[in-house]
Amino acid sequence: MPVHSDHAAGHHPALAHHFxxxxxxxxxxWLAMWVFLATEIMFFGGLFLAYVIYRSTYPDAFAIASNALxxxxxxxxxxxxIISSFxxxxxxxxxQVGKKTNLIAFLILTLILGGTFLGVKYFEYKDKFxxxxxxxxxxxxxxHHDPKTGAAIEHGASSSSHGESSHSETxxxxxxxxxxxxxxxxxxxxxxHAFHMIIGAGLLIWLIGxxxxxxxxxxxxxxxxxxxxxxxxxxxxxxxxxPLLYLIGRHHH
Amino acid sequence: MSVTTVPQQQEQENYLxxxxxxxxxxxxxxxxxxxxxxxASITAMFFIGGIFAALMRLELMTPAxxxxxxxxxxxxxxxxxxxxxxxxxxxxxxxxxGNFLLPLMLGAKDVAFPKLNLLSWYVYIAGATFTIYTIxxxxxxxxxxxYTPYSTSSSQTHVVPVxxxxxxxxxxxxxxxxxxxxxxxxxxxxxxxxxxxxxxxxSLYATSIIQILGTPVIAVTLMMAGLEKIFKxxxxxxxxxxxxxLFQHLFxxxxxxxxxxxxxxxxxxxxxxxxxxxxxxxxxYRAIAFANVGFVIFSFVxxxxxxxxxxxxxxxxxxxxxxxxxxxxxxxIKVFNWTATMYKGSISYxxxxxxxxxxxxxxxxxxxxxxxLSALGFDVHVHDTYFVVAHFHYVMVGGLVMAFMAGIHxxxxxxxxxxxxxxxxxxxxxxxxxxxxxxxFPQFVLGYxxxxxxxxxxxxxxxxxxxxxxxxxxxxxLGFTLGVVYMVWSLFYGKAVNSNPWKATGLEWEKxxxxxxxxxxxxxxxxTEDPYNYANRDFIKDFPQELSKEVNARA
Ligand code: HEM
Ligand SMILES: [Cu+2]
Numbered sequence: 001m002p003v004h005s006d007h008a009a010g011h012h013p014a015l016a017h018h019f020x021x022x023x024x025x026x027x028x029x030w031l032a033m034w035v036f037l038a039t040e041i042m043f044f045g046g047l048f049l050a051y052v053i054y055r056s057t058y059p060d061a062f063a064i065a066s067n068a069l070x071x072x073x074x075x076x077x078x079x080x081x082i083i084s085s086f087x088x089x090x091x092x093x094x095x096q097v098g099k100k101t102n103l104i105a106f107l108i109l110t111l112i113l114g115g116t117f118l119g120v121k122y123f124e125y126k127d128k129f130x131x132x133x134x135x136x137x138x139x140x141x142x143x144h145h146d147p148k149t150g151a152a153i154e155h156g157a158s159s160s161s162h163g164e165s166s167h168s169e170t171x172x173x174x175x176x177x178x179x180x181x182x183x184x185x186x187x188x189x190x191x192x193h194a195f196h197m198i199i200g201a202g203l204l205i206w207l208i209g210x211x212x213x214x215x216x217x218x219x220x221x222x223x224x225x226x227x228x229x230x231x232x233x234x235x236x237x238x239x240x241x242x243p244l245l246y247l248i249g250r251h252h253h
Numbered sequence: 254m255s256v257t258t259v260p261q262q263q264e265q266e267n268y269l270x271x272x273x274x275x276x277x278x279x280x281x282x283x284x285x286x287x288x289x290x291x292x293a294s295i296t297a298m299f300f301i302g303g304i305f306a307a308l309m310r311l312e313l314m315t316p317a318x319x320x321x322x323x324x325x326x327x328x329x330x331x332x333x334x335x336x337x338x339x340x341x342x343x344x345x346x347x348x349x350x351g352n353f354l355l356p357l358m359l360g361a362k363d364v365a366f367p368k369l370n371l372l373s374w375y376v377y378i379a380g381a382t383f384t385i386y387t388i389x390x391x392x393x394x395x396x397x398x399x400y401t402p403y404s405t406s407s408s409q410t411h412v413v414p415v416x417x418x419x420x421x422x423x424x425x426x427x428x429x430x431x432x433x434x435x436x437x438x439x440x441x442x443x444x445x446x447x448x449x450x451x452x453x454x455x456s457l458y459a460t461s462i463i464q465i466l467g468t469p470v471i472a473v474t475l476m477m478a479g480l481e482k483i484f485k486x487x488x489x490x491x492x493x494x495x496x497x498x499l500f501q502h503l504f505x506x507x508x509x510x511x512x513x514x515x516x517x518x519x520x521x522x523x524x525x526x527x528x529x530x531x532x533x534x535x536x537x538y539r540a541i542a543f544a545n546v547g548f549v550i551f552s553f554v555x556x557x558x559x560x561x562x563x564x565x566x567x568x569x570x571x572x573x574x575x576x577x578x579x580x581x582x583x584x585x586i587k588v589f590n591w592t593a594t595m596y597k598g599s600i601s602y603x604x605x606x607x608x609x610x611x612x613x614x615x616x617x618x619x620x621x622x623x624x625x626l627s628a629l630g631f632d633v634h635v636h637d638t639y640f641v642v643a644h645f646h647y648v649m650v651g652g653l654v655m656a657f658m659a660g661i662h663x664x665x666x667x668x669x670x671x672x673x674x675x676x677x678x679x680x681x682x683x684x685x686x687x688x689x690x691x692x693x694f695p696q697f698v699l700g701y702x703x704x705x706x707x708x709x710x711x712x713x714x715x716x717x718x719x720x721x722x723x724x725x726x727x728x729x730x731l732g733f734t735l736g737v738v739y740m741v742w743s744l745f746y747g748k749a750v751n752s753n754p755w756k757a758t759g760l761e762w763e764k765x766x767x768x769x770x771x772x773x774x775x776x777x778x779x780x781t782e783d784p785y786n787y788a789n790r791d792f793i794k795d796f797p798q799e800l801s802k803e804v805n806a807r808a
Contacts, residue, residue: 016367017362017772018361018362018363018367018440018772020777024439024440027439028365028435028438028439028440031435031438031439032365032431032432032435035431035434035435035465036431038465038466039427039431039465039466039468039469040469042465042466042467042469042470043469043470043472043473044473045469045470046469046470046473046474046477046503047473047477049503050477050488050499050503053496053499054496057496058494134484135484135485135486135487136484136485136486175494177487177493177494178494180486180487180493181488181493181495184480184481184484184486184487184488185488188476188477188480
């Protein structure tokens with residue numbers, strides 16, 4: 001194909017042919033990233049909306065269900081993520097000042113922390129599977145005890161008409177179906193979040209490869225900045241997920 | 254002459270001659286070629302959807318359900334709706350005309366992210382593949398709205414693959430919207446300020462915002478529905494503790510704005526065509542530009558008018574009803590401004606302009622009946638009758654498809670360098686217009702008289718009107734088929750045109766050759782005047798009534 005570019009001579013290797021200069025290219029990719037994050041907010045927003053509606057419709061069931069989550073693992077992961085946000089910020093800084101070794105080191109650290117998060121998530125999910133807490137035909141909350149009252153939660157005592165969850169204060173008969181909804185949302189929301197983490201990990205590996213090849217410099221580092229933005233966004237989603245799923249209603253009684 | 258006519262060297266390479274291999278088409282990053290990929294795909298989908306429509310109309314010729322079992326009829330209207338809405342109407346103007354024109358109108362070499370652009374076409378194809386697979390595997394019967402709990406619990410048909418297909422297709426729409434929005438912000442030529450943008454660009458901008466904010470919501474909704482179907486989760490099924498009304502809220506939060514994804518770009522096309530064939534600057538440029546913004550805002554707050562009988566409180570219904578009236582204001586602004594533009598203009602009746610007239614008339618009927626439907630009492634009366642079917646076909650087919658036809662005829666010479674045969678095109682336009690009215694006008698009456706939608710059978714008294722409707726459907730189908738035939742014909746045998754056969758304003762006409770070169774412009778254009786400055790063009794006086802004559806003379 002013929003190249004009709006008036007800027008063909010001596011431009012930066014990272015400059016795509018249809019942009020005038022690196023500044024325009026950078027502005028463009030930044031804007032795109034922000035717009036993309038707006039779509040992400042709407043995407044998670046649908047789930048958050050469903051969560052808020054069911055949380056307010058079935059407060060008791062949700063409180064019981066959230067007590068079955070492992071706060072220690074959740075809290076641990078929250079710390080891991082916050083630290084990874086910091087290391088990611090350091091990678092961006094290192095890229096901006098052009099320190100290649102630091103950049104690679106911080107990217108690897110971030111990757112390790114992200115991997116840790118996913119590892120913990122794996123064990124958490126495994127635990128839920130083993131205890132029959134995965135919604136579906138084999139859902140089984142019966143073996144679970146209400147951590148507050150110690151009473152077993154019975155099958156079949158559900159109230160199917162919505163807005164009318166069990167008002168029993170002792171917690172001996174709890175609507176199983178509503179608990180199931182909690183776990184549906186738990187898996188949907190944390191699953192979607194974990195999926196974003198996996199993509200983030202892939203992006204980090206890609207960045208590490210690029211940095212090793214000396215792609216980034218003080219002048220050109222927007223991929224690092226953009227992945228950083230993405231990573232922080234995913235962290236922020238977790239910052240909302242953690243209290244909503246693990247904390248609210250823990251001492252509900 | 255102040256018109257810059259780009260020198261047309263015969264042997265000069267353009268984007269069509271820049272490569273002939275399959276690879277040069279299927280791995281292209283050129284927005285103009287991607288527009289062609291979309292054009293071919295949506296045309297195919299349009300005819301697939303059309304076949305379903307034809308089968309439905311055949312069934313409805315007689316009162317009994319004799320051609321199809323009711324179950325199969327359910328699948329027909331479901332597949333028709335899905336294919337037409339998600340695979341034809343939504344991508345039609347943005348993905349075909351938008352892709353082709355946006356960079357040209359902005360004076361840019363390409364969209365901001367050419368690879369992403371190609372990716373979005375592949376994503377579309379992946380989504381379409383799932384849908385076609387479902388058709389072959391036996392179809393879906395939920396209606397294109399997938400209302401729960403029917404779709405998640407009762408239906409025994411292939412809900413999951415379709416939902417997955419639509420989930421995927423949604424990303425194609427999001428990616429296109431994102432790409433366009435960023436392109437409009439960052440890729441404008443020097444001097445091209447916001448208020449010098451062609452109104453088509455404003456429309457595409459508004460559409461992009463809706464795509465970006467709305468589509469993720471439907472994606473996640475369909476995801477939840479799919480998961481519920483597979484794992485019996487109970488998010489929407491009341492028997493499992495869920496809430497079906499929540500599904501409707503989420504669904505219409507997207508699908509009402511989606512109506513504007515369909516119609517707003519069409520209105521963008523109308524702006525361009527109206528001014529060109531009236532030889533006047535558009536009346537009320539800013540009002541139209543801001544009306545687009547109004548559409549965006551209001552489209553997100555009226556979804557509840559689809560749920561007036563779905564069990565929301567009377568107060569919500571009232572509020573949604575009132576808000577819905579407000580949306581009418583923005584359509585009215587546009588329709589009035591187009592009419593004012595034509596007033597005292599020197600109008601020429603070429604095919605694109607005929608489609609604009611078609612659009613004006615049909616969209617007006619569609620829009621006004623939409624106001625009827627926003628009235629609570631009336632909606633309760635005609636809810637889920639053929640009145641609604643007629644209404645949305647007037648808006649979608651009478652509105653968007655007319656606009657699309659106007660646009661494709663208008664820019665065809667730019668896209669191909671060839672002129673379509675004008676008199677055959679006019680004939681086809683008349684077929685489409687009269688076929689359309691014959692098909693759908695009787696349906697208003699049918700609905701008002703009480704014929705419900707989505708049934709394969711009806712009582713005898715409705716037969717006459719149904720026969721009219723089916724007859725109209727055949728005329729309509731004929732008109733569209735003829736369109737495809739002469740368009741393809743003109744690719745090979747059409748008369749060659751110069752860079753600006755309509756003598757229109759706009760960078761794509763005045764600064765780019767027909768067809769444009771690969772990088773669109775030989776040098777980046779600099780914009781120094783407002784759009785639609787027809788008054789400042791010398792040729793306004795001797796503008797030929799029948800442009801085709803001039804084209805013939807040239808060839
Ligand atoms: C761009 C073109 C078109 C679009 C976007 C479109 C869209 C739709 C949609 C969304 C539905 C609703 C499906 C449902 O009820 O779930 C529908 C139904 C229907 N359409 Fe179309 N349509 C188009 C063209 C046509 C044509 C050309 C015909 C007839 C020749 C037609 C005949 C019908 C019929 C008979 C129904 C069934 C209504 C019912 O039983 O509920 N459509 N269409
Ligand atoms: Cu609506």
